[in-house]
Amino acid sequence: SALLSLHDVWVEYGDKIVLERVSLDIAARSFVSVVGPSGAGKSTFLRLILGQEAPTRGEVLLDGKPLRRECDADRGVVFQRYSVFPHLTALQNVMFGRECEQAPVTGRLFGSRRRAAIAEAEAMLEAVGLEHSRHVYPAQMSGGMQQRLAIAQALIKHPRILLLDEPFGALDPGIRLDMHALVTRLWRERGLTIVMVTHDIREAFKLSTRVLAFDKRRHDPHAPHRFGSTAT
Numbered sequence: 001s002a003l004l005s006l007h008d009v010w011v012e013y014g015d016k017i018v019l020e021r022v023s024l025d026i027a028a029r030s031f032v033s034v035v036g037p038s039g040a041g042k043s044t045f046l047r048l049i050l051g052q053e054a055p056t057r058g059e060v061l062l063d064g065k066p067l068r069r070e071c072d073a074d075r076g077v078v079f080q081r082y083s084v085f086p087h088l089t090a091l092q093n094v095m096f097g098r099e100c101e102q103a104p105v106t107g108r109l110f111g112s113r114r115r116a117a118i119a120e121a122e123a124m125l126e127a128v129g130l131e132h133s134r135h136v137y138p139a140q141m142s143g144g145m146q147q148r149l150a151i152a153q154a155l156i157k158h159p160r161i162l163l164l165d166e167p168f169g170a171l172d173p174g175i176r177l178d179m180h181a182l183v184t185r186l187w188r189e190r191g192l193t194i195v196m197v198t199h200d201i202r203e204a205f206k207l208s209t210r211v212l213a214f215d216k217r218r219h220d221p222h223a224p225h226r227f228g229s230t231a232t
């Protein structure tokens, strides 16, 4: 059964139609990649699933219910860059991920609850291979380590859905292979549903169970949005 469903979704900015009549279901525990040229609407699609953007028409459903906009433990997100906070250590970044974006970083938990939260954050750092970097700041980390940290921050809430927006686009090829192994393992172990935007079609077919191809809309206003889906 579908975890996420889009029904006849349109996104328009003024006269510009970015997504047109998009209907699709995303099954729980699937790993969906979204490919397509710049400007095809991939980021818009992710923002819809994140609840950061409302469709102009149509609906986005999570478990059959309209997706809510507010901070939601069901979804974690990692961007190509700048997902983590430069002024916080690795451990503090993961601790921050427990809270909603608006919540204060510190001063919430005390005593045994605080110790349990720290232990959980340390276990999360270990799960992404950063157990020796808990007191390190992002500026002292490589790009790959920063993305590992971003993944830990996104997963500390135990979200069911992990959204990845070109997460490996800025990394060297060798590091990218390590990240592929990490994400594949986390996906399997944690029963995650992953939606990943990537420019790399080989990466999409390698990692995912399904590839969605978005294309730019033609200028003919009557042409349908070109949109394809392939099981891998």
Ligand code: ADP
Binding pocket: 037, 038, 039, 043
């Ligand atoms: P990429 O596909 O390379 O990740 P983006 O998704 O950031 O790039 O943006 C794609 C295109 O959309 C760019 O041409 C950018 O200028 C344009 N764009 C992004 N956000 C906005 C916005 N808020 N208003 C207008 N244009 C935007």
Ligand code: ADP
Binding pocket: 013, 018, 036, 037, 038, 039, 040, 041, 042, 043, 044, 045
């Ligand atoms: P992609 O991620 O595939 O590059 P985007 O979803 O970023 O594509 O953008 C799709 C189109 O929507 C682009 O042409 C972009 O200019 C436009 N766009 C995105 N966000 C906005 C916005 N907030 N206001 C106006 N246009 C936007």
